[in-house]
Amino acid sequence: MGKIHHVEKLTDNRFVNLYHVDATSVHNTPVSYFVASRAKAVSELKLKTGKNDPDGVIIYSLFGEKKDRVVLIRQYRYTLGGYVYEFPAGLVEPGEDLHEGAVREMYEETGLVFTPLHVDPAFEKPYFTTVGLTDESCATVYGYASGEISKAAQEDSEEIEVVLADRNEVRRILKEERVAIMCAYMLMNFLKDEEPFEFLNEEI
Structure with a gap:
């Protein structure tokens, strides 16, 4: 399973925001990934909470x-x-x-x-x-x-x-x-x- 090292919020909009995920893949290669989310903060992202509350x-x-x-x-x-x-x-x-x-x-x-x-x-x-x-x-x-x-x-x-x-x-x-x-x-x-x-x- 991949490993997430750091997540950064890139935008500050009302309805949707862009986040950058710095990670390492299961094959031990670096991963730079971008996620659009309804979350208002990094702490509210589903990758952080582990929950699936409906948007x-x-x-x-x-x-x-x-x-x-x-x-x-x-x-x-x-x-x-x-x-x-x-x-x-x-x-x-x-x-x-x-x-x-x-x-x-x-x-x-x-x-x-x-x-x-x-x-x-x-x-x-x-x-x-x-x-x-x-x-x-x-x-x-x-x-x-x-x-x-x-x-x-x-x-x-x-x-x-x-x-x-x-x-x-x-x-x-x-x-x-x-x-x-x-x-x-x-x-x-x-x-x-x-x-x-x-x-x-x-x-x-």
């Missing part, structure tokens, strides 16, 4: 009386210089549990009312997003959305279009559009299963 939530939500549409957002991302389809998502605030964060983020991004499902913890525990680049982890929260779409609570920095996609639209999106990978995998599940949340009843 954010991703919301997989069905909509409509027949529960046959999925709630997506089409968002402009500066990393791509264009739009990408994603699930509603956001950071968990201090003192907020996953379900509370999901309800808040769904409303802020879409105007919809979100009712979370309570599922086996294995389905909603935080998993890592892009571990070669960042220590960020996100938990998935499942549930049902209702109400009217609104942009009233969106931040000025956000450019978001809310999409209530049926299976035909999901097929088109997967074939033709840019899609976040965590969203894409769940959309494939949405296409396959008559009851998309049936897998949540399985024992792990």
